Amino acid sequence: MTQKIDRRNLLKSGLMAIGGMTLAPHLSMGAFANTDLSLDPENRIYRSPMVREHFLDKKPDLSKMIRIGANENPYGPPKSAQKAVAESVAGGNRYAWKEMSDLVDKIAKKEGVSKDYIMMGPGSSDLLEKVALVLFMHGGNIVSADPCYMSLVQVAKSVGATWKAVPVTENHSHDLKAMEAAVDKDTKLVYICNPNNPTGAITTGKDLLDFCSRVSEKVPIFVDEAYIELAVGADTESMVGLLQKNKNVIVARTFSKIMGMAGIRVGYIAAQPAFIKQIEKITRGGMGISYTSIAAASAAIDDSEFQVMTRKLNHEAKTYLLANLDKMGYKYIPSYTNFVIFPINMPGKDMLTKLAAKNISCRAFDIQNKPWLRVSIGTMDEMKSFVSALGTIS
Numbered sequence: 322m323t324q325k326i327d328r329r330n331l332l333k334s335g336l337m338a339i340g341g342m343t344l345a346p347h348l349s350m351g352a353f354a355n356t357d358l359s360l361d362p363e364n365r366i367y368r369s370p371m372v373r374e375h376f377l378d379k380k381p382d383l384s385k386m387i388r389i390g391a392n393e394n395p396y397g398p399p400k401s402a403q404k405a406v407a408e409s410v411a412g413g414n415r416y417a418w419k420e421m422s423d424l425v426d427k428i429a430k431k432e433g434v435s436k437d438y439i440m441m442g443p444g445s446s447d448l449l450e451k452v453a454l455v456l457f458m459h460g461g462n463i464v465s466a467d468p469c470y471m472s473l474v475q476v477a478k479s480v481g482a483t484w485k486a487v488p489v490t491e492n493h494s495h496d497l498k499a500m501e502a503a504v505d506k507d508t509k510l511v512y513i514c515n516p517n518n519p520t521g522a523i524t525t526g527k528d529l530l531d532f533c534s535r536v537s538e539k540v541p542i543f544v545d546e547a548y549i550e551l552a553v554g555a556d557t558e559s560m561v562g563l564l565q566k567n568k569n570v571i572v573a574r575t576f577s578k579i580m581g582m583a584g585i586r587v588g589y590i591a592a593q594p595a596f597i598k599q600i601e602k603i604t605r606g607g608m609g610i611s612y613t614s615i616a617a618a619s620a621a622i623d624d625s626e627f628q629v630m631t632r633k634l635n636h637e638a639k640t641y642l643l644a645n646l647d648k649m650g651y652k653y654i655p656s657y658t659n660f661v662i663f664p665i666n667m668p669g670k671d672m673l674t675k676l677a678a679k680n681i682s683c684r685a686f687d688i689q690n691k692p693w694l695r696v697s698i699g700t701m702d703e704m705k706s707f708v709s710a711l712g713t714i715s
């Protein structure tokens with residue numbers, strides 16, 4: 322049983338700031354911001370049949386904390402993007418039609434498609450939400466893994482979709498067989514997050530390619546590749562190549578992770594032109610991205626040095642963290658992202674509280690009623706602080 326969060330419940334559980342609309346700290350974070358918020362009887366946020374999330378009673382002041390909760394890139398924005406923002410701001414009195422068109426040109430070239438396959442958004446969240454609104458405003462069902470990243474699913478549910486949640490396999494991959502079996506005549510979309518959030522696990526490229534090729538003949542497949550550039554050593558690949566084979570896939574990418582620009586807000590989807598046209602019907606000219614953000618994205622996409630550096634430093638800091646988790650006896654899920662999730666031996670809220678007392682912000686989930694901690698990969702110094710804090714918590 323879950324209960325809807327209404328105003329009284331918010332006040333009761335101390336989630337609402339006086340006179341404001343501030344939700345529980347984690348509810349107000351983009352990663353899981355949604356419209357269908359509910360608490361279960363234990364005052365955890367209900368995410369899915371499998372997943373509940375803990376939150377602190379008092380909103381922490383993130384500006385004073387080591388922020389390893391939202392899978393941000395600690396090295397960004399790239400200097401090249403910062404310079405582009407500074408130089409473009411004086412042009413902010415004009416609409417950035419040409420600059421946007423130039424950016425789409427670059428992205429289309431990178432993805433090996435023509436411009437009509439690309440739709441831009443202020444972060445990929447915006448596009449996940451728009452796709453959900455357009456496809457599900459007349460109902461239908463969505464098939465996805467559980468656990469998975471919930472933005473698209475939540476918006477789909479909030480406009481009336483039914484969610485068919487398919488538990489992940491033992492090794493935390495998408496259960497592609499079961500997902501295919503879950504598709505029926507009312508299915509409007511299959512959502513795949515690869516690598517997945519909050520697990521950090523991958524679904525291997527060959528299996529996913531076969532699945533997307535076959536199942537997209539029946540229903541569009543949305544593949545969220547927010548972390549794919551960080552999947553060092555993974556046996557997987559982008560599904561974007563399927564577009565040239567006329568497959569009905571939608572691939573979402575973001576500038577928030579490898580490019581280090583979560584607060585600058587740029588993302589895109591690559592999809593069949595007919596699909597893009599369908600989604601564009603609810604927008605007006607695609608001008609939701611600021612002049613300065615377009616300039617930043619245009620610089621960042623060319624800055625392969627920054628991307629290589631991020632990948633390397635993320636890998637090094639993650640390797641350090643995992644070695645120390647090994648030493649402390651924590652059994653984590655192998656991660657192909659910039660975060661790691663592992664079971665802990667105390668209630669998630671207690672862990673969050675103890676870490677917050679050491680100025681560290683993470684995320685705590687109950688997955689099938691067992692407590693887990695999700696830690697984003699920060700700088701090496703931040704990982705050292707986290708490891709030493711975790712070592713003293715019991």
Ligand SMILES: Cc1ncc(COP(=O)(O)O)c(C=O)c1O
Pocket residue numbers: 351352391392443444445446447470514517518545547548574575576577583587588
């Ligand atoms: C899997 C996944 N998709 C999409 C997003 C949204 O990213 P953004 O809206 O910043 O592009 C996130 C953010 O954490 C994510 O984890």
